[in-house]
Amino acid sequence: MTGADLRRPTIEDVARVAEVSRSTASRAMAGYGHVAPLTRERVLAAAQRLGYRTNPLAQALARGLGHRVVVGVIGPDASVLADPFIGRVTSGVARVCDPAGVGVALRWLPLRPHSALAALADDRSVRGLMLLNPTRGVLSSLPDWLRSRTCSIGVGAPDVPSFDVDNTAGVDAILRHLHDRGRRAVAMVAGPAWLPCTSGPVRAYRLRTEAAGLPVRVVRGGFDLPDGRRAADHLLRQWPETDAVLACCDVTALGVLTRLREHGVAVPDDVAVTGFDDIPFAGLSTPALTTSTNPTHQIAEDAARALLYPSVRKPNPRRYPSHLVVRQTS
Amino acid sequence: MTGADLRRPTIEDVARVAEVSRSTASRAMAGYGHVAPLTRERVLAAAQRLGYRTNPLAQALARGLGHRVVVGVIGPDASVLADPFIGRVTSGVARVCDPAGVGVALRWLPLRPHSALAALADDRSVRGLMLLNPTRGVLSSLPDWLRSRTCSIGVGAPDVPSFDVDNTAGVDAILRHLHDRGRRAVAMVAGPAWLPCTSGPVRAYRLRTEAAGLPVRVVRGGFDLPDGRRAADHLLRQWPETDAVLACCDVTALGVLTRLREHGVAVPDDVAVTGFDDIPFAGLSTPALTTSTNPTHQIAEDAARALLYPSVRKPNPRRYPSHLVVRQTS
DNA sequence: GTGAAAGCGCTAACAC
DNA sequence: GTGTTAGCGCTTTCAC
Numbered sequence: 001m002t003g004a005d006l007r008r009p010t011i012e013d014v015a016r017v018a019e020v021s022r023s024t025a026s027r028a029m030a031g032y033g034h035v036a037p038l039t040r041e042r043v044l045a046a047a048q049r050l051g052y053r054t055n056p057l058a059q060a061l062a063r064g065l066g067h068r069v070v071v072g073v074i075g076p077d078a079s080v081l082a083d084p085f086i087g088r089v090t091s092g093v094a095r096v097c098d099p100a101g102v103g104v105a106l107r108w109l110p111l112r113p114h115s116a117l118a119a120l121a122d123d124r125s126v127r128g129l130m131l132l133n134p135t136r137g138v139l140s141s142l143p144d145w146l147r148s149r150t151c152s153i154g155v156g157a158p159d160v161p162s163f164d165v166d167n168t169a170g171v172d173a174i175l176r177h178l179h180d181r182g183r184r185a186v187a188m189v190a191g192p193a194w195l196p197c198t199s200g201p202v203r204a205y206r207l208r209t210e211a212a213g214l215p216v217r218v219v220r221g222g223f224d225l226p227d228g229r230r231a232a233d234h235l236l237r238q239w240p241e242t243d244a245v246l247a248c249c250d251v252t253a254l255g256v257l258t259r260l261r262e263h264g265v266a267v268p269d270d271v272a273v274t275g276f277d278d279i280p281f282a283g284l285s286t287p288a289l290t291t292s293t294n295p296t297h298q299i300a301e302d303a304a305r306a307l308l309y310p311s312v313r314k315p316n317p318r319r320y321p322s323h324l325v326v327r328q329t330s
Numbered sequence: 331m332t333g334a335d336l337r338r339p340t341i342e343d344v345a346r347v348a349e350v351s352r353s354t355a356s357r358a359m360a361g362y363g364h365v366a367p368l369t370r371e372r373v374l375a376a377a378q379r380l381g382y383r384t385n386p387l388a389q390a391l392a393r394g395l396g397h398r399v400v401v402g403v404i405g406p407d408a409s410v411l412a413d414p415f416i417g418r419v420t421s422g423v424a425r426v427c428d429p430a431g432v433g434v435a436l437r438w439l440p441l442r443p444h445s446a447l448a449a450l451a452d453d454r455s456v457r458g459l460m461l462l463n464p465t466r467g468v469l470s471s472l473p474d475w476l477r478s479r480t481c482s483i484g485v486g487a488p489d490v491p492s493f494d495v496d497n498t499a500g501v502d503a504i505l506r507h508l509h510d511r512g513r514r515a516v517a518m519v520a521g522p523a524w525l526p527c528t529s530g531p532v533r534a535y536r537l538r539t540e541a542a543g544l545p546v547r548v549v550r551g552g553f554d555l556p557d558g559r560r561a562a563d564h565l566l567r568q569w570p571e572t573d574a575v576l577a578c579c580d581v582t583a584l585g586v587l588t589r590l591r592e593h594g595v596a597v598p599d600d601v602a603v604t605g606f607d608d609i610p611f612a613g614l615s616t617p618a619l620t621t622s623t624n625p626t627h628q629i630a631e632d633a634a635r636a637l638l639y640p641s642v643r644k645p646n647p648r649r650y651p652s653h654l655v656v657r658q659t660s
Numbered sequence: 661g662t663g664a665a666a667g668c669g670c671t672a673a674c675a676c
Numbered sequence: 677g678t679g680t681t682a683g684c685g686c687t688t689t690c691a692c
Contacts, residue, residue: 010669021679026671033672034677053495056455057391058669061684067387067397067455068433071424081425082627084610087417090424094401094436095411101455103398103433105422122338125386125397125431157458254614280414281611284555284584297412328680340685351663356687363688364661388685391668406671663692668685675680 009050018046029054056101066127066238068103069307070120071091072227073132076194077148078108083223084279085296087134092300093130098310109192120203121146128307131160135196151306154197155317160190162317163303165294167248167276168200168321174246174274174292175208177324183244183272187217189231191248201248217242221252228255236263243271244330250275250282250291257285257329272330276322287328294322336573339380348376359384386431396457398433399423400450403462408438408526413553414609415626416462420484423460423629428480430638432457441524443468451476458637461490465526481636483629484527485647492647493633495624497578497606498530500652504576504604505538505621507654513574513602517547519561519586521578531606547572551582558585568592573601574660580605580612580621587615587659602660606652617658624652 015025020039027033030216035043046052060067071090073080080086086106094104109116109131120126121143129150131138137155142150147160156162178186188205189271191198200217209216217232221227228247232255235242247253253275260267267273267287277280278293297322306314345355357363358373390397394515401420403410410416416436424434439446439461450456451473460481461468469487472480477489486492508516518535521528532548539546548592549564551557558577559605562585565572575590577583583605587597595601597617603614608623629650636644 008454011671012669022670023672023680027678030671036677039545039677051452053452053454054670055391056453057387057397057683059671060397061385061387061391061686062669062671064387064671064684067390068431070428081421084414084417087414087421090434091411091417091420092434094420094424094434097433098400098435098437101398101453103427103435104420104424105428105433107428122381122383123337123386123431124383133690141551251610254611258614279611281584281609281614284588284611285614286616341687342685352686353664353688354662357662360687366661369661385685388668389687391670392685392687394668661692664690666687666689668687671682671684673680673682676678 008054011052011054014043014046014052017050018043019306038136039316064124066123066125067101068105068125069097069128069130069304070105070107070126071130071132072107072109072113072116072120074109074111074113074134075137075204076111081106081108085277088296089130089132089300092297093304096301096304097308101227102308114141117142117146130303130307133195133197149307149310151303153303157314161306161314163299163306164197164317164319165322166319167197167322168204170276170292170294170324171201171246172204172208174276175205177290177326178244178246178272178274178330179208179212181272181330184214185217185239185242185244186214186244187219187235187239187242189221189228189235189245189247189252190218192222193220198248205246215239221247221249223249224251224258225255225258228252228257229259230257232256232263236260236265245271245273247274248276249290250277250279253289253291253329254282254285257289270327274330278325283327284324285329290327290330291325292322293325295320335421339382341382341384342499343380344373344376344382347380348373394454396453396455397431398435398455399427399436399458399460399634400435400456401462402437402439402443402450404439404441404443404464404468406441411436411438415607418626419460419462419630422627423634426631426634427638432638444471447472447476459631460633463525463527479637479640481633483633484643488646491633491636491644493629494527494647494649495652496628496649497527497652498534500606500622500624500654501531501576501578502534502538503652503654504606505535507573507620507656508604508660509538509542509577510604511602511660514544515547515569515572516544516574516576517565517569517572518547519551519558519565519575519583520548520578520583521550522552523550523629528578545569551577551579553579554581555585555588558582558587559589562586562589562593566595568588575601575603577604578606580607580609580619583619583621583659584612584615587619598659604660608655612655613657615659620657620660621655623655625650
C-alpha cells in the first residue's frame with residue numbers, strides 16, 4: 001500500500017522475506033553454490049510471491065559478463081552485410097541469444113581488421129565475437145582477452161572454435177555428380193579471392209579434375225548476379241567447349257544461368273550449371289538449380305551457443321555436411 | 331609498471347589524473363551537464379592518455395537503460411522466424427544498434443502474446459521492443475513501461491510509433507497497372523487472415539475493382555510456395571476466366587506462377603501474375619516477376635533508431651512508398 | 661562549475 | 677550451509 005510497493009523487488013527484498021542473507025538468496029536463485037534444500041525453497045517461494053525478477057544489468061556488471069555477441073563480417077566493404085546469408089546468421093544467433101538475455105550486434109570489419117579488433121577487445125559489453133570469413137592471419141592477431149571469446153564461421157584455429165560447412169567435400173560431391181552425368185569440360189566459377197573459404201573448393205576441384213585427366217578451368221567470381229553473368233561471358237569466350245559450370249554460390253550460378261540463356265545456350269542440354277548454398281529460391285529458377293544445401297541456421301546457432309556457454313567444449317573444428325540437391329540444371 | 335597497470339582504467343583514474351572529481355569526469359565524458367571547457371579538455375586528455383574506455387555494463391546499470399532491443403515476431407508459431415524477411419529486419423536492426431552498444435534479440439510471440447509481453451515488461455535488459463505484425467488489440471494491451479519503448483512494423487497506435495510500407499497504395503498501384511494493361515478479371519491472393527496488414531490491401535483491391543464494375547475475387551493465401559500453388563488451383567477451378575492474379579507476396583506469386591505453368595496456362599499471355607516485396611530473386615524467375623519493391627532495410631533501421639533515440643520524435647505513423655517494378659509477368 | 665556521497669542491484673571472497 | 681562485507685564502475689542528486 002505504501003510507496004515501497006511501486007519499487008520493483010530486489011534480491012534484498014527476497015532475502016528479507018525469506019529471512020536469509022542477500023548472498024544466500026543470490027546463491028539460491030543462481031542455482032549453484034551450497035544452499036540447504038529447504039532454504040532454497042524458502043527463497044524461491046519468496047521470489048515467486050514478490051514477483052521478483054533478477055536484473056540482468058546488475059548481474060552483468062557484477063559478473064563482468066558482456067551482454068552482446070558481435071557478429072563481425074570481414075570483407076572489402078560494408079556492403080557484405082547486405083547478403084541474405086548474413087541475415088540468416090544474424091537471426092539464428094539472435095534467437096539463440098535471447099533466452100540468455102544477450103543481444104546481437106552486427107558489424108562490418110575490414111580485411112585488415114587490426115584496429116577494429118582492438119576496439120572490440122576493450123569493449124566490456126562484448127560477450128563474444130563471431131567472426132565471419134576470417135583469415136588465419138586475422139585469427140592469430142586477436143588480442144588474448146577477445147580470442148578466448150571468439151568463434152569463427154570459416155577457418156578456425158586451435159583455440160578458436162570454428163563452425164562451417166565442409167564445402168570442400170560439398171564441391172567434390174557436385175563435381176562427382178557432374179562427371180557421373182558425363183560432363184567432361186567442367187569449369188569452376190570460384191568465389192572472390194579475398195574470401196578464405198574459397199581455397200578448399202578450388203583445391204578439391206583441381207584435384208579431382210586432374211585425377212580424371214580433364215582440363216582445369218577456374219574463373220574468379222564474386223557473390224552477385226553480374227559476377228555470374230561476367231563469368232559466363234568469360235567462359236564462353238575462353239572455353240566454348242565447356243559443358244558444365246560449377247559455381248561456388250547460387251547467386252553467381254543464377255547469373256551464369258541467365259547469361260547462358262541470353263547467349264542461346266541450352267541448360268542443361270548444352271551446359272550444366274550448379275550452385276552452392278541452396279538459397280530459398282534456387283528451386284524456383286527455370287530450370288530449377290541443382291545445388292548443395294547447407295545447415296546455415298544450425299551452424300549459426302551452434303556457434304552462438306559455443307560463445308554463450310564456453311565451458312561446454314566440443315570438437316574443433318566442427319564441419320557440417322553439405323547435401324547435393326539435384327534439380328534440373330544438371 | 332606495477333600491478334595497477336594491468337587493471338583497466340576506470341573513470342576514477344581519469345578523474346585522479348585530470349585532478350577533478352569523479353562526477354566532473356563523468357559529466358565531461360558524457361558531454362552534457364555543465365563543465366568548464368578547460369576542465370573538459372583536461373578530462374578528455376587524461377582519458378585519452380590512460381586509454382580509458384567507458385564500461386557499458388556499469389553505465390547501463392547506473393542509468394537503468396536496457397542493453398538489448400527485442401524483435402518480437404507475432405505469428406501462429408515459431409516458424410515465422412525462418413522467413414527471410416525476418417533476417418533482413420534483424421540484421422538491419424543489429425547494424426543500427428551496434429554503435430549504441432546495444433544488441434538485438436529475436437523472439438517469437440504467439441497471437442495472444444499477453445503473458446509473453448508481461449515477461450518482456452519486467453525484463454530490465456530490454457531497451458526497446460520492435461513488434462512485427464501486431465494487432466491493435468496487442469498494442470492496446472501493452473504494459474505501460476513497455477509501451478513507452480515499443481515501436482511497430484505494421485499497424486501502430488497514437489503512442490506506439492509505427493513504420494511500414496504503404497501497402498494499400500502499393501496494391502492499388504499494381505491493380506491500376508493491371509487494369510491499364512487491359513486485365514479485367516483480376517483475382518487477389520491475400521495474405522493469411524491472422525496477419526493484420528492484409529486488410530488494407532484487400533480493401534484497396536475491393537474498392538478499385540468495384541469502382542471499375544469488375545468482379546471481386548479474393549482467395550486467402552499464406553506465405554509459402556505451396557500456398558501459392560493451392561491458390562492457383564483454387565482460382566482455375568472457381569473462376570477459370572481469371573486473366574490476372576495479384577498476389578500479396580512474391581513467394582506466393584511464384585507458387586502461383588509455377589502452378590499455372592504446370593496447368594499449361596501461359597504467363598503473361600493468358601494470365602498475368604504480380605507479387606509484392608521484390609525479394610532478391612523475383613527478378614530471376616522465368617518469366618521475371620512483376621512486383622513492388624519495399625525499403626525493408628530502411629524501415630527496420632528507422633524503427634531501430636526510434637527505439638534507441640526516443641527523444642527524436644518523428645511523424646507517426648510513418649509510411650514508406652512501395653514502387654512498382656514491371657517485369658515480364660504482367 | 662565542481663565535489664561529496666549515495667546509490668544502481670547483484671555477486672563472490674572469506675569468515676564462521 | 678550461511679552471513680558479512682567489499683566490491684563491480686558509473687551516474688546523479690544535492691550542496692557549495
